Amino acid sequence: MARWEPDARGRLLHAALDLFAEQGYDATTAAQIAERAGLTKTTLFRQFADKREILFQGQAASVATADAAVRGAPPQAHPLEALRIGLDALAKDHVAEQREIGRRAEAITATSPELQERAAFKRSAISSALAAALAERVEDGVAGVLADIGTRAYYSGFAEWARADGGDLVALVRRHLDDLLRDLRPVLDG
Amino acid sequence: MARWEPDARGRLLHAALDLFAEQGYDATTAAQIAERAGLTKTTLFRQFADKREILFQGQAASVATADAAVRGAPPQAHPLEALRIGLDALAKDHVAEQREIGRRAEAITATSPELQERAAFKRSAISSALAAALAERVEDGVAGVLADIGTRAYYSGFAEWARADGGDLVALVRRHLDDLLRDLRPVLDG
DNA sequence: CATGCTGATGTGACCGAGTGTCATCACGTA
DNA sequence: TACGTGATGACACTCGGTCACATCAGCATG
Secondary structure, three states: OOOOOOOHHHHHHHHHHHHHHHHOOOOOOHHHHHHHOOOOHHHHHHHOOOOOHHHHOOHHHHHHHHHHHHHHOOOOOOHHHHHHHHHHHHHHOOOOHHHHHHHHHHHHHOOOHHHHHHHHHHHHHHHHHHHHHHOOOOOHHHHHHHHHHHHHHHHHHHHHHHHOOOOOHHHHHHHHHHHHHHHHHHHHHO | OOOOOOOHHHHHHHHHHHHHHHHOOOOOOHHHHHHHOOOOHHHHHHHOOOOOHHHHOOHHHHHHHHHHHHHHOOOOOOHHHHHHHHHHHHHHOOOOHHHHHHHHHHHHHOOOHHHHHHHHHHHHHHHHHHHHHHOOOOOHHHHHHHHHHHHHHHHHHHHHHHHOOOOOHHHHHHHHHHHHHHHHHHHHHO
């Protein structure tokens, strides 16, 4: 038996999702979110570093996931293959329940520059992690570009997964990556 | 004759640069910056949307510059050529005085996650602007990747320009772009 | 010379994010 | 019964940022 209602973070997330949708992000105070979750402002800020972070929890783990997977790829693997392995690991982290959350969070993010800034930061963190891990296999600049391409495939794959009925996120991201590479080659050579 | 000391924004920028370097970003209050610039907190926030923006002024104009230049490229120009034209325009906007400011701002940014977040946002804004303009010439995904590559060349070119004795930023960025493309091709084909 | 308009600034009150300290309280354990 | 532990609440505080209102130099107009 728990002494308090369990899953404080989850309750805060859903309270925030509801309130942001009802009133808008700016008009919602941290105290309101905490109250709806049956907690206080103090506890909210013990769970999350700041108000924005409520919507982006979990993405911190993505950085470690991507880094570990790419570094764990076979040493002789082609850089693109190492990238694929990293993206696979990222995609595997998502379960079906996150589709709905992702959709709602994305809609709210679109209404607030403050949240878009945090989203850009998270994205750049993922790209930087991929780039650093890939830099063990290719020159820095190339590693950066490969990371950019992979991050783009990951995000557009995720967007399609969240939008449509989903299916296999891993396969979707792989397809987005391959499409990107296929379309890119003729332009770079032209 | 001006009624007040001229160049409030410039004075605020230099006051902030000095104070951030002396005390750190977090330990410096907006009121302190305003006071050293001979102004008040209210005026500071009339000049800049928030405390972070003091260090990143001007980068808003970059978005419009990049967008206009790429869209203004000859219709039959190759997408990579349109990208080069956009980067040229971005690079031309910088004068020698910004080298020192850029160096100092970069050092301060490295000490604060809050500032790194804003920097990531600015970078993503530039990349998005390039991507949107390029999307008139190539498919969206490819436009995005080209924009990523161009943004990377722009930033690494700028970093070298700020670090070394400089020289021609336009030429530097072009060289970084060409190097990136040259190194990238064999990896994508491999 | 007087009047009024304009625009950048100052003043002071205010709200909300985020921090820090101390008290509380349910539970496990000696 | 007493004590330790860990998550929570209560409360005060700082600071970023906003807003309404006053001020004041210049300029135009009568």
